[in-house]
Amino acid sequence: MTLIATSFILLAAAVQATNLRALTVPHECTINAIALLQIPGEAPLANEVEYGCDDGSGLFSPLHLDEIQQKSLQGLAANGQVHYGKSKINVHGATITTPSGKPISAEAKNKENAFNKFISAELDNIENALRRRTNSKASKRHFLLFRVTDSEGRVIDDSPDVMSDNVFGTNGDQINLKTQLAACSAGQYIVIPGARPPFDISDLQSARGVIDIELDISLHNSRADVRNAAISKAQEVMALKFNFSDTTSLTTYADHTLFSLENCYKDCGWAAYASIGGYYQGSYYSMAGIQMHEHGHNLGLPHSGGLDGLAYTDHTCSMGNPLYGDDLGQMCFNPAKLWQLQHFPHPWTVKRGWYNSTEDFFTVDTSSGSQVYEMIGIGEYRFQQESSRKAVALRIIVPGGRDQYIAFNSAKGANTQNVEADNLVTIVEWNTTSGYSPSSLKGYIAQGETFLLGHGLTVTAQCINTSLTPSVACVCVKESSQTCPSDCACTAPMHHK
Numbered sequence: 259m260t261l262i263a264t265s266f267i268l269l270a271a272a273v274q275a276t277n278l279r280a281l282t283v284p285h286e287c288t289i290n291a292i293a294l295l296q297i298p299g300e301a302p303l304a305n306e307v308e309y310g311c312d313d314g315s316g317l318f319s320p321l322h323l324d325e326i327q328q329k330s331l332q333g334l335a336a337n338g339q340v341h342y343g344k345s346k347i348n349v350h351g352a353t354i355t356t357p358s359g360k361p362i363s364a365e366a367k368n369k370e371n372a373f374n375k376f377i378s379a380e381l382d383n384i385e386n387a388l389r390r391r392t393n394s395k396a397s398k399r400h401f402l403l404f405r406v407t408d409s410e411g412r413v414i415d416d417s418p419d420v421m422s423d424n425v426f427g428t429n430g431d432q433i434n435l436k437t438q439l440a441a442c443s444a445g446q447y448i449v450i451p452g453a454r455p456p457f458d459i460s461d462l463q464s465a466r467g468v469i470d471i472e473l474d475i476s477l478h479n480s481r482a483d484v485r486n487a488a489i490s491k492a493q494e495v496m497a498l499k500f501n502f503s504d505t506t507s508l509t510t511y512a513d514h515t516l517f518s519l520e521n522c523y524k525d526c527g528w529a530a531y532a533s534i535g536g537y538y539q540g541s542y543y544s545m546a547g548i549q550m551h552e553h554g555h556n557l558g559l560p561h562s563g564g565l566d567g568l569a570y571t572d573h574t575c576s577m578g579n580p581l582y583g584d585d586l587g588q589m590c591f592n593p594a595k596l597w598q599l600q601h602f603p604h605p606w607t608v609k610r611g612w613y614n615s616t617e618d619f620f621t622v623d624t625s626s627g628s629q630v631y632e633m634i635g636i637g638e639y640r641f642q643q644e645s646s647r648k649a650v651a652l653r654i655i656v657p658g659g660r661d662q663y664i665a666f667n668s669a670k671g672a673n674t675q676n677v678e679a680d681n682l683v684t685i686v687e688w689n690t691t692s693g694y695s696p697s698s699l700k701g702y703i704a705q706g707e708t709f710l711l712g713h714g715l716t717v718t719a720q721c722i723n724t725s726l727t728p729s730v731a732c733v734c735v736k737e738s739s740q741t742c743p744s745d746c747a748c749t750a751p752m753h754h755k
């Protein structure tokens with residue numbers, strides 16, 4: 259909780275009088291970002307990311323930043339001076355100022371959270387594996403899904419039972435948030451529907467993990483007002499049950515909360531949205547790919563841009579524009595995101611990462627010669643063996659900050675429904691110190707192909723073998739004067755039980 263010491267917004271085009279509404283913004287609040295998911299084919303959203311301020315009581319105030327202010331904020335976030343969800347800023351009435359006194363405008367108040375679903379025939383295997391494992395580091399996370407009815411009776415058509423199944427797989431749904439997070443993490447990240455102990459919601463829930471709430475306003479209000487009304491009502495319902503204050507945060511009861519709305523009537527074009535601390539969702543709640551994308555934001559992952567330079571178009575990664583369909587979503591993450599999902603805390607990792615930091619991730623150093631790595635696709639991470647571990651992601655430190663990441667994008671297992679660069683070696687660029695800035699896919703190579711990394715390095719996919727379980731690739735990174743060894747043939751399967 260550091261107070262921002264630099265001038266948050268250098269200039270400040272003073273706040274226009276028209277923005278100065280009477281607002282109930284607190285004197286100090288936590289800066290946060292909300293990432294919106296554009297519905298393909300609908301009118302483009304004005305902003306891919308919205309900024310806001312969390313006063314700590316559960317309410318979230320959108321911030322209206324002009325272009326220069328946005329750039330300034332993004333720059334501070336990029337160089338680590340601002341951490342969304344952590345850094346605090348000072349607020350005075352309708353304006354928000356940093357310690358240096360430059361104003362920006364704020365709107366109303368609010369805060370949120372939300373969630374959704376996906377398929378996996380592999381969940382039994384994963385949970386069995388989890389049961390067998392001793393000293394498991396598995397992270398168990400409790401989720402609540404609030405099924406919202408507005409003041410005029412609008413509520414999603416799906417029954418609470420269907421919703422519970424679509425998100426948590428409580429009645430046989432094949433692909434959902436629970437199954438896919440378990441699949442991508444090889445059982446290291448487990449979604450549990452319901453409140454965490456000791457909070458017993460059995461007489462509050464309308465289906466496992468699902469609680470119905472009724473708003474005091476209609477869905478025709480602004481996105482922020484609807485979000486705040488939903489948060490407030492959810493807090494009220496939980497507080498009444500457990501004798502807490504109405505302002506007690508929902509995170510007291512569960513790790514993550516999601517809200518399902520019947521539809522969007524104002525500020526639309528989004529399928530779902532999330533802040534770093536949680537997300538919120540429309541009628542797209544049942545789609546596993548969207549659940550994964552939004553929960554990725556909850557964890558702290560930014561978007562994944564594609565070859566065309568656009569924000570969401572890396573389709574090798576759930577943080578691109580995801581798959582749209584109830585049982586679509588068997589896709590994990592690109593190597594920059596995998597890097598963020600290591601379980602050891604580093605400045606670049608998210609809080610609840612699960613991948614084995616020391617044995618699966620490598621920073622490439624060619625100072626003593628070319629480097630060859632046997633790599634496994636993240637979709638088959640559950641086949642990773644202690645005795646013969648393969649690399650999951652490589653990082654190449656690039657002077658100037660745009661580091662490069664390499665992975666084998668095997669389209670198997672948890673990554674079966676991947677739709678770009680199947681079974682190829684992918685190269686992604688991301689500034690490791692930049693927190694919430696998007697990554698960008700730079701290219702991919704097939705067996706025998708070489709990609710020019712720049713700064714004197716190339717990467718070659720020496721061999722790729724998808725007939726093994728797991729599939730394996732050998733990847734060589736070298737300087738131009740160096741030679742790749744020829745003894746990596748991708749023929750030796752890893753042994754697994």
Ligand SMILES: [Zn+2]
Pocket residue numbers: 293294295551555561
């Ligand atoms: Zn997003």
